[in-house]
Amino acid sequence: MVLDPWEEPKAPAEPAPDPEGQPAAPEEPPAEPDEEQAEPVPDPEPPADTRAPAGPSASGAVPAAQESVFLPPPDIVAEAEGPLTGVDLGTPAAVPLNHTVHNDAPDAFPLGRTVVTWAASGSTGPMHVANQTVTILDTTPPEIAGLPSITANATWNGAVVWFEVPEALDLVDGAVPVTASHEPGGMFPAGNTTVMFVAEDSSGNAATSSVLVTVEPAVDPARGAAEGRPEPGGPN
Numbered sequence: 001m002v003l004d005p006w007e008e009p010k011a012p013a014e015p016a017p018d019p020e021g022q023p024a025a026p027e028e029p030p031a032e033p034d035e036e037q038a039e040p041v042p043d044p045e046p047p048a049d050t051r052a053p054a055g056p057s058a059s060g061a062v063p064a065a066q067e068s069v070f071l072p073p074p075d076i077v078a079e080a081e082g083p084l085t086g087v088d089l090g091t092p093a094a095v096p097l098n099h100t101v102h103n104d105a106p107d108a109f110p111l112g113r114t115v116v117t118w119a120a121s122g123s124t125g126p127m128h129v130a131n132q133t134v135t136i137l138d139t140t141p142p143e144i145a146g147l148p149s150i151t152a153n154a155t156w157n158g159a160v161v162w163f164e165v166p167e168a169l170d171l172v173d174g175a176v177p178v179t180a181s182h183e184p185g186g187m188f189p190a191g192n193t194t195v196m197f198v199a200e201d202s203s204g205n206a207a208t209s210s211v212l213v214t215v216e217p218a219v220d221p222a223r224g225a226a227e228g229r230p231e232p233g234g235p236n
Helices: none
Strands: 076-079 099-103 112-122 128-137 150-153 159-161 168-170 174-176 178-180 186-188 191-200 206-216
Touching (some): 150 159, 168 191
Parallel strands (some): 076 128, 150 206
Antiparallel strands (some): 112 128, 178 191
């Protein structure tokens, strides 16, 4: 076939209409297959819940995470009743289920601070340990026996007076030493003198007592009157 160079090119033929009068859709080239089709990635599974389930287990025991907190009785401060003092320690609170409670407390407590260890143990679950402090104070002073008043007659310079230093007893320390402001057997002047006694226990509690010593003035046998005093009816 010989083409005429001066002849206009013809437009490509349109596709023939389908029987219903609609133009036929142009054919699409077939899709080229991928060299490697990626496999679908499954969704990650949620992490397993490792926490203990709430509530009692199938055996009826409470899991360790659900056990109550073991609480000892409150601390105690008490006044001493003697060298040893009995104390009601009380009862722990929130004891775990099926646990036995015991402590290392003595039968009676000495003066000062003592730590009592409480423990709750059972066939299942951990052992629980807690401490309670017991403090025994001594604020009671000793007791000193009283002495009756003392009267003595003076010589020229007064009088030598003897007396017994009273005893002192403390409910914690027992017998405690007593100091006197004047020594027994000392010289006392004419007139009244107060002798003080002091007793102190190991806790610093002090008790005091006193005795009155009266020394009568000396009497001149010749004049029949006390030295330093005018005779009745005499000159002033």
